[in-house]
Amino acid sequence: MASKDGFSWTESDGLSSGIPCIGAIEPSSNITNDESDFDVIVVGAGYSGLTAARDASTSGTLMASPEGVGRKEALTDSIDEGLKVLLLEARDRIGGRSWSSDIAGYPYEMGGTWVYWGQPNVWREISRYGMQDDLEISYDFSRGLNRYILASGQQSQHFTHDEEDALMESALSKLVNVDGSYGRVAVPFPHSLTLSPEERRYDQMSVADRLAEIQNDLTPNERLCAEAFVLLCSGATLETTSFYEFLHWWALSGYTYEGCINHLVRYKFRHGQSSFAIRFFREAEASGNLSYSFSRPISRIRDLGSRVEVIARDGKTFRAKRVISAIPLNILNDVQFEPPLSPGRKAAANVGHVNQTVKVHVETSDRDLRSFTGISYPHNGLIYGFGDGETPAGNTHIVAFGGQHNHFHPEDNISRTIAAFNGFTPMKVDRIVFHNWSRDEFAKGAWFFPAPGLLSNHLKDLRERQGSILFACSDWAIGWRSFIDGAIEEGTRAAATVRADLIGRPRL
């Protein structure tokens, strides 16, 4: 199976779009032309939508009046066949902003690579699907170059990985130490539903603002490291990165640099991210309650009170009692809502989030680079990179990240893309694989990252329902917002709400 998404390049084949994906669904639809009425329509088949569709389609099915809840004898005559779920997806595949492509026997991660057992929703699912032993560690420092390269344009310094850790830890500790406790006092409960006044104050600051406060405390190398790491997280610029949100990531990760590495970039699926996502889809499918239609972008969602209509771009209209919109923030404005989006949600959609990460993979025959990590900043288009695996051919797989800082489109100029990799250290590039999220009309950016003010102004707005429409997306999750974990958190929440509405279950 293949998706139309993604690009690959080799010297011999040149550039081509569309790459393999085990999450591409064929046939693309299991509905017949006359099927148009459902209990729930889920718009979007990323992890939020997949979780919502799975949980709704496998829900218990007793129909009970609110009065009858908990009184078993009242329920025996009120049996229904369950929540009929329609999953609509604009793309030809599941996963949204998170998917993997198997090329020459190796899974390249287009987005949302890493998971960790400290991410509760992700790990609960990994455990539930018995995939605990399907992980591997991205790094292998056992052989080869085994160096951290800090390329700043003027010079290229080499360090051991222990020196890298010490440098990064020192740099980030200074960045986050707003309270003398490295963020532990400032952000004590990173999963809290509300931002404290202090947290809101940090959300009014950009990381650039924070760096200005501590500019005399950072060595030049610490500054390079701190800035590059922040940009790796936000995919934005220092000026457009909310300082609070970086603190939030730091707090979620346990307030240490090692915690950040463990939670953010260390453990990935041996068979690629899509091997995980497909479990959700198959489980929902097996319930017998799941209808789906891929490659079916929508144009309008109309809440008519007694029902909601979802109108596809091709004119086909679907109806349901509830709609779960798993549409990301940056494309919310591309769907017409009736009644219109609430003022707060609309304002947030107008602002959008700022992450325009450029994530690119290469395969190189230089085996010594397996143990390379590095920063190429501030001059380069790719800022942060490292050896991420060994391909079946024995070559090295390197992943690198850029963003709004020196933003570029990898497919526009392959020579320049190769040059950006050589901005870390010289390497022969044999293969390039990537997904251009900035030009993706169904994402318009990578994982959520907010500019200053967005969260304090609109996080609550983004989480609220509007009538019969629920909004579920990692972009406004509480805990691991921006992550697969947050997507599952949101899908879980939406499905529970729909169950409460339609099956008479109590609100959790």
Next chain:
Amino acid sequence: MASKDGFSWTESDGLSSGIPCIGAIEPSSNITNDESDFDVIVVGAGYSGLTAARDASTSGTLMASPEGVGRKEALTDSIDEGLKVLLLEARDRIGGRSWSSDIAGYPYEMGGTWVYWGQPNVWREISRYGMQDDLEISYDFSRGLNRYILASGQQSQHFTHDEEDALMESALSKLVNVDGSYGRVAVPFPHSLTLSPEERRYDQMSVADRLAEIQNDLTPNERLCAEAFVLLCSGATLETTSFYEFLHWWALSGYTYEGCINHLVRYKFRHGQSSFAIRFFREAEASGNLSYSFSRPISRIRDLGSRVEVIARDGKTFRAKRVISAIPLNILNDVQFEPPLSPGRKAAANVGHVNQTVKVHVETSDRDLRSFTGISYPHNGLIYGFGDGETPAGNTHIVAFGGQHNHFHPEDNISRTIAAFNGFTPMKVDRIVFHNWSRDEFAKGAWFFPAPGLLSNHLKDLRERQGSILFACSDWAIGWRSFIDGAIEEGTRAAATVRADLIGRPRL
């Protein structure tokens, strides 16, 4: 509501058994005399049983032949009313080895106090129930004594909490540093389904064995700290504590002392543990599919092939297609299984686990002790204690832990129990609250902790099903074994298996 479990003592009222519990269920049963046939019987209403009962009772209900799975059109005529679940519990309350008692407006935790967002199953549920803001931090070092007391019988040393952290970190780091990486190489995947040869080797060692290896590396204070902390975890003796299992806890906690504190003893429910457990029960109850009977200990479980019979001590017989036994390891032998327990499971039950934690709470009018932490070892019956909260009266709540080392029964001699608290530092004890897990016939011990060899020999045995009987208990969870998290992990697994059996869902 009150449970028969637990003890409380005050000077004026003396000792009494039975204390309040919001998890005590009244009326104790919702079944009628002629109800005896169910889809699933869950034996035990701790977190494993509660999760299993909840997930089974709220499962989707379509009956499909395996051939029909995923083929929606084949299912329309095969509707069933859902999984009828019977929850049987020997006690008068939910929670098993984890429950809280509200006394004079303050929740005392009888077992299973602390939770953390790095515990995936627990946090997934906290998030799902919207309880993210229901946590508080046990410690308050903002006022009062603000000291760590190391009382070793010969002397009593006072340290700052920063010195405490440094001492504990140094001590534990030496204990776990079997690989030059503080356990990161030795136990790289603490959620793995299998123990590596190296892990099995550590499981053959006791902590006493490990301490013998490093005896020349530890200062006397480090040795006191390491031993007391290990005994806090295991409730056993150093000789009966599996070194691997301690490494496993360490790895689960992120390989740092701070991680241990965060995961093990820092964050608790403002309204007590039972405020969490009751959510599971109420959700299951609201499905309309839950029957239950409390104060109904069972004597036999007979797997007859086509059905399973569960026979209560009072002679009442219940039948179901599947039974989920959430019976803890240490009392497995008190139920008669037919056919008998598998040889491996039987051998494990004969060995049992070694945790005989003595957990005792006091209320003291000494407000300065709010910021006390301390160790009283090796001479004392209570080894590890600290200020854990402030009661509505403005008094200090102190919790302390003992175990098989100098084991005692707090109710047998209140003066001696008070003396054990004074073994940390002088204090006037106004109230004592505890549950004696060692004399509890339905627990025969506290949370699971294995002696050397038990896990390598029998963990797999304990996890296997026997015919129509599933075994779900935190005692043999994969990740946070012994914790509430592991109980939820196990209940989730059992319910998924039953769903696969009875609703024709695919195995996950």
